[in-house]
Amino acid sequence: MKRKINRSLWGNVIVIAVLTIVAIFMALPLVYSIMNAFKPLDELFLFPPRLFVRRPTLKNFTDLFYLMSTSFVPFSRYLFNSIFISFLSTLGHVMIASMAAYPLAKHKFPGSKFLFNLVVFSLMFSGYVTNIPRFIIMAKLRLLDTYFSLILPYIGATLGLFLMKQFMEQIPDSYIESARIDGANEFKIWWHVVMPNVKPAWLTLILFAFRDTWNDTYTPALYLHNEAMKPFSLALTYIQQGGFVRAGAAAAAAVLMMLPSLIIFILTQSNVVETMKSAGIKE
Amino acid sequence: MKRKLENLWREIKRNRESYFLLLPYFLLFFTFVVIPVIVGAVLSFTNYNIIQMPRFIGWSNYKRLFLEDDVFLIALQNTFKFALITGPISYFACLFFAWLINELPPKIRSILTLLYYAPALSSAVFFIWTYIFSGDVYGLLNGFLMNLGIIKEPVYWLQDSRINLYVLMVIQLWMSLGTSFLAFIAGFQTIDKSLYEAGAVDGIRNRWQELWYITLPSMKPQLIFGAIMQVTASFAVADISAQLIGFPSPLYSAHTIVLHMWDYGSIRYEMGYASAIAVILFLITVSINQGVRKIIRPD
Numbered sequence: 001m002k003r004k005i006n007r008s009l010w011g012n013v014i015v016i017a018v019l020t021i022v023a024i025f026m027a028l029p030l031v032y033s034i035m036n037a038f039k040p041l042d043e044l045f046l047f048p049p050r051l052f053v054r055r056p057t058l059k060n061f062t063d064l065f066y067l068m069s070t071s072f073v074p075f076s077r078y079l080f081n082s083i084f085i086s087f088l089s090t091l092g093h094v095m096i097a098s099m100a101a102y103p104l105a106k107h108k109f110p111g112s113k114f115l116f117n118l119v120v121f122s123l124m125f126s127g128y129v130t131n132i133p134r135f136i137i138m139a140k141l142r143l144l145d146t147y148f149s150l151i152l153p154y155i156g157a158t159l160g161l162f163l164m165k166q167f168m169e170q171i172p173d174s175y176i177e178s179a180r181i182d183g184a185n186e187f188k189i190w191w192h193v194v195m196p197n198v199k200p201a202w203l204t205l206i207l208f209a210f211r212d213t214w215n216d217t218y219t220p221a222l223y224l225h226n227e228a229m230k231p232f233s234l235a236l237t238y239i240q241q242g243g244f245v246r247a248g249a250a251a252a253a254a255v256l257m258m259l260p261s262l263i264i265f266i267l268t269q270s271n272v273v274e275t276m277k278s279a280g281i282k283e
Numbered sequence: 284m285k286r287k288l289e290n291l292w293r294e295i296k297r298n299r300e301s302y303f304l305l306l307p308y309f310l311l312f313f314t315f316v317v318i319p320v321i322v323g324a325v326l327s328f329t330n331y332n333i334i335q336m337p338r339f340i341g342w343s344n345y346k347r348l349f350l351e352d353d354v355f356l357i358a359l360q361n362t363f364k365f366a367l368i369t370g371p372i373s374y375f376a377c378l379f380f381a382w383l384i385n386e387l388p389p390k391i392r393s394i395l396t397l398l399y400y401a402p403a404l405s406s407a408v409f410f411i412w413t414y415i416f417s418g419d420v421y422g423l424l425n426g427f428l429m430n431l432g433i434i435k436e437p438v439y440w441l442q443d444s445r446i447n448l449y450v451l452m453v454i455q456l457w458m459s460l461g462t463s464f465l466a467f468i469a470g471f472q473t474i475d476k477s478l479y480e481a482g483a484v485d486g487i488r489n490r491w492q493e494l495w496y497i498t499l500p501s502m503k504p505q506l507i508f509g510a511i512m513q514v515t516a517s518f519a520v521a522d523i524s525a526q527l528i529g530f531p532s533p534l535y536s537a538h539t540i541v542l543h544m545w546d547y548g549s550i551r552y553e554m555g556y557a558s559a560i561a562v563i564l565f566l567i568t569v570s571i572n573q574g575v576r577k578i579i580r581p582d
Contacts, residue, residue, distance in 0.1 A: 011490075015383055022380065023398045026457065030401055032423065033411040049414075049426045100308035103301035110294050112301075115309060122316050123511050124572040126519035128541045129565045130319035132548040132557045133326060136333065137319060156311030159462070186300035208462070215407035218522060222549055233407045237526060240410045251411070258405030262397075265404055269393055276462075276469035280504020281511070281576075 030258065036251035037061070044247050060248035064256075067239070067249050073227045075235070079256075082214060082232035085147055089154035090209040094202050097161040098168075102190045104161075105168035106176060116165065120281060122158045131222060138223055149223035150231075154213050160205040166278040167201035168194060200271035207268050211261045232257065320565065327559035332552050344559035355560070357535045358543040361448060362518060365539065369452050370517035373459035377509060380460065381467035382494065396468060403461035409523055412454050416440035416527075441528050444536035451537055454523055459516065463509030470505035474498055503579055510575045518568045521545065540564050 031051070036044060038056040065075055103109070104116050134153065135144075143149040171194060179193045195202070217233045224230050236257055240250045265272070295302070327344055331337035348355050384395050402409075415423045418439040425437040440450045474497070479487075482497045499506065521541035524530070528537045531546075540560060548557030 019380070019383055019395060023395060026402055026460070027398050029411045029415060029457070030405065030408075032414060033408065036411075036414065045421055049421055049423050051423075096307045096311070100305045103298075103304050107298060107301050109298035109301050110291055115305065118317065119312070121569075122312075124515060125320075125565050125568045126515050126541075128519050128521065128544065129561045129568075130316055130323065132544065132554055132561055133319035133322040134315055135548070136322065136326075136554065137314065139333070152311055153315040156308065156315050158312070158316065161308060161312075186304060190304060211404055211406075215405070217407060217526075236407060237410070240413070240526075247414075254408040254411055258401075258408045261404045262401060265400065266397060269396065272465060273396075273469045273472065276466045276505075277473050279466045279469065279508050280502070281507040282504045 033251050033254045036248070037255045039248065039251075041248060044251075060252040064239075064249040064252045067246065073230070073235075077228060078230060078232045078235040081147075081229055085150050085154075085231055086210055086213040088147075089151045089213045090206055092151065092155040093157055093160050093209040094205045096155055097157070097205065098164050098195060098198070098202060099190060101161055101164035101168050102194050103186070105165045106171070106173070106194075119158050119161055119165075123162060127153075128218075131219070135222060144223055145226045145229065147229065150213070150216075150219060153219070154209065157209065157212065160209060163204060163208075163275055163279055164198065164201050166280070167198055167275050170278060171197050200274040203268040203271040204275040207261075207264050207272055210264055214261060215257075323558045323561050323565075326555050327562045329555040331554040331558075333554060337555065340555070344556050347556070348559055348563070354535055354538060355540075355543055358538045358540050359563075361536075361538055362520065362540045365448065365452060365455070365520055366514070366517040369455045369459065369520075370513055373456055373517065374463065374510060374513045376456070377460055377464040377513070378467050378506075381464055381471055382498075385468060385471040396465075399460045400464060402458045403464070406458055409454055409458060410526055412457075413441070413527060416450055418442055442533060444532070444534040447528050447532065448537050451520070451523055451527065454527070455517070455520060458523075459513070461512065461516070463512045466505045466509050466512075467502075470502035471498065474501050507576055507579050510579060511572050514572050514575060515568055518564065518571075540567075 028051075035051060035053045037060050038058070039053045040055055040057045040059060043050070043054060067075070069075055104112055138144050138149050143152070175193050175197070176189055179189045184192065215233055216231075217237055220231050220234050224234075232253075236250070236253050239246050239253050326337060328339060328341060329337035330340050330343075380399060384392050384399070387395065417423070417425065418437060418441060420426060420429065420437050422437065422440070424440065425434070428434045429437070438446075441447050478497050478501065479493060482493060487493050487496060519541055520539050524532060524537040524539055525542060525545075530542060532538055540563065544557050544560040544564070547553045547560065
């Protein structure tokens, strides 16, 4: 199909220039920190500073492991904590939020509208609002200083339920009807009929849930005081506060911190965009 | 009345499997979102230090916030300044770049999407900006500007209380092409192409008119969703301030509502007072979000 309206040549040049400049602005800090992660110490403190690494080395990464193995809690422990918390939270969130999204998307029953509106409403304030009372509730439930103080709220995250419910609405009712005629119960319909049809949505939930749990520094600092349970994201803030002697290790840690989410996004991008097509709030 | 209740009960029983499916999620949602909001609202009228029972003190916390707590007023002012600048800019940036990217060939589109979205995705590594804004000569920006001869002395980007809030805004904007950006990219792809042809017949002459009269009206649900995401995020600024500038910041120049709440809730354990701050943040974001929703809402 031929577009009816086209930009002028100059228009195209301007658009490409703007997009490139912004792309550089967005990428530069990330590229710079990747470069720094591979720089030997003398290159880290060159004047004037240089963006690109000349003699790449893995020393910063070995330093990071060494530095953290001599600290009170070994580096591998922080990494384990992060992987454990992110994995369980992500898995739990995808399963439990999808399970709840299915009846909200496909059935009408007393309270269904109210519950969904409550979820949409909760998108309108940040999690910070609930942190203080949540702390008290955690204390009463004796969850403080356990992995569950992070995992359980992550599982109950609202954005994922919202996206999943919106996406599930497009599944044709006939799929569900025919499964019901075959005698499947609601749980089976959810697992065997609905879930295989919303793959883009659960990949999106994996991305968002992982991003939020892996990068979080605020809630772990609030609910965990036992050093041995803290995640890598918090350890990163300590290393970073270590000043210039640790600049190389901090850059190496930053690279380890940002890679997993980026890889997940590269693998899921088209599915995420597909899911966001139904992400609108209709009135 | 009785009949109504009977019907309702029958409906509930008929749908019991649906409720079972909802149960695990909503148990968590109520425990960690709904109940905390209610508990917070109640606690905001009390004096509570976790150890002793909460004591009801009426509006005292709120009076103290607005009449006696100068630092809170600074935090409020900073947060508004921050949100009123970064909120709209980030929103229109998400929209504008999604619009430009949308017209590119698929391969380039996905590469640019990745580049633009990467900072939002790796939000925990924003501290790499300290290398760039470092106040000594080793800072990338200082080194660059001094090399060009634009400045003679290094600028204390993050410590100088006159400019550090604006430096934070730059960093926030860097991270702000997030979920809304993706929603807008998706939104542009859902638009029925035949609308453009019809528009051309109806006398639409350029891209801007096309955007305003055809594209944006057809993606209002995405626009509302994106607005909510950006407003909520722009009022919740805290981490970048605490980690890049320090807590408390010099002269409270980068103090925000969330940091003030953190101060009272997690350091001083004045839970009632901290809850009052949370209630204020709640009221601000919810009312602005509702307002924005009204503005965008299809007539």
